Each structure stands twice: as C-alpha cells, then as structure tokens.
Amino acid sequence: MHSAVFLIEFGAIILALGLLGRIAGRLRFSPIPLYLLAGLAFGEGGLLPLGASEEFVAIGAEIGVILLLLMLGLEYTASDLVTNLKTQYPAGLVDMTFNALPGAAAALLMGWGPVAAVVLAGVTWISSSGVIAKVLNDLGRVGNRETPVILSILVLEDLAMAVYLPIITALLAGVGWAAGGMTLAIALGAAGLVLFVAVRYGRHISRFVSSDDPEKLLLVVLGLTILVAGIAQQLQVSAAVGAFLVGIALSGEVAEGTHTLLSPLRDLFAAVFFVFFGLHTDPASIPPVLLPALLLAVVTACTKIATGYWAARRAGISVKGRWRAGGALVARGEFSIVIAGLAVTSGIEPRLGPLATAYVLILVIVGPLTARFTEPLAQRLFKQRAPRAVPVPAPAVPEPRPSKEPAAEKLAEEPAAEEPAAVDASDGATRA
Known part of the structure; x- marks a missing residue:
C-alpha cells in the first residue's frame, strides 16, 4: 500500500512538471518559477502535501544538483577556464562586489547574522547560466559581439562557486576556523589539481571514459560523477563542486556525447530539485518577506546591468551592446536556489x-x-536627454544670418531673377 501511494504521488509530480514545462515553452520563458510554485503547492501548507514520496524527492534533488553542475562543467574546457581567469578577472571582481554586497547588507540589516549574510550574498551574486543561455538563444544573440563578455562573467561565477560552496558548507556545519581553512584548502587543491590534470592529460581521461556504446558511456560517466561527488561531500567540500570538476576533466567527443545523453536526466532531476526546494518553503511565509525580496531584486537587477555594461565597455563593445550585456545578466535561478537550499x-x-x-x-x-x-x-x-545636453548646436549657425544680413542675401539671390527682367526692359525700350 505504501509503495502504491509513493508511485501515485511521484507519478503525479512528474506529470505536473511535464505539463508545466509545456506551458512555459509555449509562453517562451523559463519553467523554473512554475517548478517552484509546484513545490509550494505540494509542500507543507500547500494544496496537496506529500507524504510517502518526500524522501525519494530529496534524493532526486541531490542528483539534480550534481547533474546541473556536471553539465555546466562539460560546457567548458580547462584551457578556456584558465584563459578566462587570466583575462577577465577584473570583470569577475566587479561582479562580486556589485552583486554580493547588497545581499550581505540586506541580511545584516534584517539581523540574520554573518553566516546568513554570506549565504544571501551568494544568492544575489550568481546569475542563472541556464536561463541566460536560453534567453540568448531565443533572442538570436549567440553570435553578438557582447555574448563572449556575458559568457566570461558566467564562467568566472562558476569558478567562484568551486571556492564559495566549500566555504558555505563549512560555515553551515559550524566548524571552527582550522577545520574551515582545511576544507577550503582541500577544495582549492582539488580544483587546481583537476585543472592541471585536465590541461595536461584531458585527452587520456576522455579516452579512458569514451565508449561507442551510449549505454556504457552513460553508466561510466554517471557512476564516476556520483562517486566523486560523494567523496567530495565526505571531505566537507561539496558534492556540486566534485561534479563540476568531473565535467571540466572531460572534453572532446566524450563531453559532447555525455551532454546529449545526460540532458534529459538533468532536466528531470533539476525540475525535481526545484520542487524539493519549494516543498521546504511554507507559502504563508512568503508574504512577510515579499517587500524585502522585491527591493533586493530591484537593487541587484540594477547592479547586474551595471556589471554587464562595465565589462562590455572594457572589452570595447558599442553602447548598445553594453546595455544588452547588462540586461542579459539579471536572471537568477538554479545556483541561487542551490545556495539557499543548503541554508534551509x-x-x-x-x-x-x-x-x-x-x-x-x-x-x-x-x-x-x-x-x-x-x-x-x-x-x-x-535620446530624450541628448537635446537638453546640447541645446543649439546645428540650428544656431544658419538662423542668425537671415536676421543680421538680409540685404546681402537678397543681393546674392536676386541677380538670377532680375537679369531677365532688365533684358526685357531694355528690349522694350529699343523697340519703342
């Protein structure tokens, strides 16, 4: 009986997510808000609270985070990450300063303490790579000049997550400074080691994992990712960071094949993850924090636009491209929920x-x-401000002349009209 209830509940969740995804696809926007609303509806205080399937949903949510970070790591090669880190780090520092500080300040102003301030700083800092990539594709801007600037900022944010998540994990676990420093050192060492191995021996790793059989490739990559994620979590680093590093280590045809095979699984478990986050949020608790959330959204939307504008100007992009770069970076999504989920x-x-x-x-x-x-x-x-800034540049030159020198203009204009008249008069005089 218990298994039957579990199957009914979980089947209803998957069916609802599929229908919500269709609705979002027709409306051409991200399904993430609909998934969160579904979680609120199925959670405590919602319309249809879950019972039997909640534990399985929690496991599915962990797998969703792991797959999200794995697929993100597959998008980049180690050499690309190193190049972006060397050339675009000023934009990354501006991004962190402009967008992390408002979240930290808001948490401190509400009296939540320093740990919550660090968590909320991450929530407001990291943009949604998935939403932004989809928006750029929908708007046909993938080939625009400002798009590499946008992607560079997203890459730097992803790299920062490899350092930030272990710090958050250590802070939330309540470990001391020594244990926290050891955790951070392990994370940095692991990230550096993976980048080094990926740059030097990435082809050998890909050959070892590679297989012509999609089933074997799927099993090897998925098993390796979950194994590394579990080891990383056991070391108090972060399962997400471990999955991200596995994605970086894979490249070439293996990365492309893995991306194709795991995309449906990633979408499924990522949707389950957003539902799981909504399950742990009481809908009645949202209205009291709606005004602070709205104010924080307005402030950080402006700071993200300023970040994109500054980074695009530094890259020599035109003014229109600067505004497009800033507007594209506003969306927050999966990473913000991952960070908040750890705190919850x-x-x-x-x-x-x-x-x-x-x-x-x-x-x-x-x-x-x-x-x-x-x-x-x-x-x-x-355009509205431009005439005020320069009131009379062009019209001021021709307008004064008619008022100051009317006779000169008439002398210049009349000869062509008066010469025929003079000839006619003289002809008339001779004829007379």
Missing part, C-alpha cells in the same frame, strides 16, 4: 528560504524581460 537544510534562518524563493521567482521572470528591453529603453532615455 541547516536551519540557520527560517526566513531565508522564503526570501530566496520570492527573490528568484521575481528575477527569473524579470530577467528575460530585461534582456529584451534594457537596450531599447536606454536608447529612448538617452
């Missing part, structure tokens, strides 16, 4: 989960709109 599980601040849910719901909806309309709105605003 540890129970450091009960209002942090509802605030993060409302914040992501707002910006995951607003993000595609800012990507589309920031540049035309900025053009209109600056």
